[in-house]
Amino acid sequence: MSTDSLHVQIPKAEVLKFCEACMQSAGANKDHGRQLSEVLFAADYRGHFSHGLNRLPMYVRDIQAKITEKDGEPQILKESAGTAWVDGKNLLGPVVGNFCMDLAIKKAKDAGIGWVVAKGSNHYGIAGWYSLRALDQGLMGISMTNTSPLSAPTRSKEAVLGTNPMSFSAPGKDGDSFVLDMATTTVALGKIEMQKRKNEKMPLGWGQGADGVSSEDPRDVTDRGGCLQPLGGPEITGGYKGYGLSALVEIFCGILGGAHYGPNVRKWMSTQQEADLGQMFAAINPACFCDGFEDRLSDFMGMLRGLDPAEADKPVLVAGDPERQHMAKVDKDGGITYHKNLITSMNELAAELKVTPMKLL
Numbered sequence: 179m180s181t182d183s184l185h186v187q188i189p190k191a192e193v194l195k196f197c198e199a200c201m202q203s204a205g206a207n208k209d210h211g212r213q214l215s216e217v218l219f220a221a222d223y224r225g226h227f228s229h230g231l232n233r234l235p236m237y238v239r240d241i242q243a244k245i246t247e248k249d250g251e252p253q254i255l256k257e258s259a260g261t262a263w264v265d266g267k268n269l270l271g272p273v274v275g276n277f278c279m280d281l282a283i284k285k286a287k288d289a290g291i292g293w294v295v296a297k298g299s300n301h302y303g304i305a306g307w308y309s310l311r312a313l314d315q316g317l318m319g320i321s322m323t324n325t326s327p328l329s330a331p332t333r334s335k336e337a338v339l340g341t342n343p344m345s346f347s348a349p350g351k352d353g354d355s356f357v358l359d360m361a362t363t364t365v366a367l368g369k370i371e372m373q374k375r376k377n378e379k380m381p382l383g384w385g386q387g388a389d390g391v392s393s394e395d396p397r398d399v400t401d402r403g404g405c406l407q408p409l410g411g412p413e414i415t416g417g418y419k420g421y422g423l424s425a426l427v428e429i430f431c432g433i434l435g436g437a438h439y440g441p442n443v444r445k446w447m448s449t450q451q452e453a454d455l456g457q458m459f460a461a462i463n464p465a466c467f468c469d470g471f472e473d474r475l476s477d478f479m480g481m482l483r484g485l486d487p488a489e490a491d492k493p494v495l496v497a498g499d500p501e502r503q504h505m506a507k508v509d510k511d512g513g514i515t516y517h518k519n520l521i522t523s524m525n526e527l528a529a530e531l532k533v534t535p536m537k538l539l
């Protein structure tokens with residue numbers, strides 16, 4: 179594929195290598211840096227550019243500021259056959275997330291279900307990474323995390339809830355799957371940052387100004403005291419349902435886990451205070467229920483995908499299809515297509531950390 183003047187392509191291996199080198203230069207334990215890099219790479223490969231390289235500087239700053247621990251292991255505080263409560267020991271989010279999901283998977287294999295809740299964690303990247311880990315083992319996976327307050331409950335001017343993402347993955351047959359991975363705000367903050375980087379407007383329902391009114395200017399959210407709106411946007415278009423889902427995530431994460439919650443979670447991008455995020459991870463073995471789950475799920479997804487589309491060139495999709503299409507395109511192109519502005523800021527980071535910048539395709 180040829181790129182336009184605004185985009186460049188980077189081979190997949192370069193992205194992974196660059197993230198690992200930056201984290202190591204910042205002082206992270208090699209294995210922890212690799213675990214983080216895999217999640218960031220997966221985000222870009224799957225087409226969620228808000229949570230890939232775009233987020234790398236944040237993790238670098240957290241390690242440099244010694245506000246995230248660079249070494250150690252999460253600790254199980256309480257455990258039953260199907261549950262565990264874990265202290266993430268303030269390690270990088272993916273280190274805590276992988277530990278917790280692997281524990282949930284083990285429990286699901288033994289007891290049919292594993293439900294693990296962590297406190298003391300950090301930003302863990304795309305929620306889908308963890309539900310996909312269960313999917314890899316033929317299990318259904320669920321993961322959620324609370325995040326720094328960025329979103330206003332319906333009717334409020336004040337941001338007291340995070341973008342609180344949730345993910346659910348389930349196996350179909352022959353490698354097919356349902357993979358829902360979504361923020362409970364209309365969009366993740368990173369998407370608004372990307373609009374700002376591109377100098378483009380944001381659609382109504384993504385965010386509001388400091389006055390609590392929906393806005394189309396990304397800077398109202400990023401620079402002028404506004405915030406995100408819950409999934410659905412303002413009250414008239416059902417934003418209160420996104421608000422409810424975000425509160426549900428908070429209850430399963432910060433409140434169940436005894437971590438910070440709501441407005442107590444540190445300010446977004448602050449390196450003054452530990453994040454102490456709450457996160458939950460569940461694995462469920464479908465074989466514990468009616469036989470033939472994978473066949474029925476594939477039948478259901480086939481029915482959905484086969485629906486007559488409203489626009490002929492836009493077939494009906496199921497959750498996970500856009501990411502599958504994106505990965506297929508990356509593989510065909512031989513690399514990930516990035517906006518030049520993002521790569522310019524990565525080259526600045528490379529210079530600051532004295533690591534080799536990424537080579538273009």
Ligand SMILES: NC(=O)c1ccc[n+]([C@@H]2O[C@H](COP(=O)([O-])OP(=O)(O)OC[C@H]3O[C@@H](n4cnc5c(N)ncnc54)[C@H](O)[C@@H]3O)[C@@H](O)[C@H]2O)c1
Pocket residue numbers: 226228229301302303304305306323324325341342343344345357358359360361362364365366367369494495496497498499500501
């Ligand atoms: N760790 C954090 O703090 C944090 C916070 C917010 C978001 N995130 C991550 O950011 C990423 C992006 O979140 P998002 O809400 O912007 O995602 P999104 O809106 O792009 O996609 C959400 C879901 O909808 C599905 N989807 C998209 N178009 C579809 C269609 N036409 N038909 C059917 N399904 C469709 C996708 O497969 C995906 O599962 C996610 O990976 C999320 O986990 C992380």
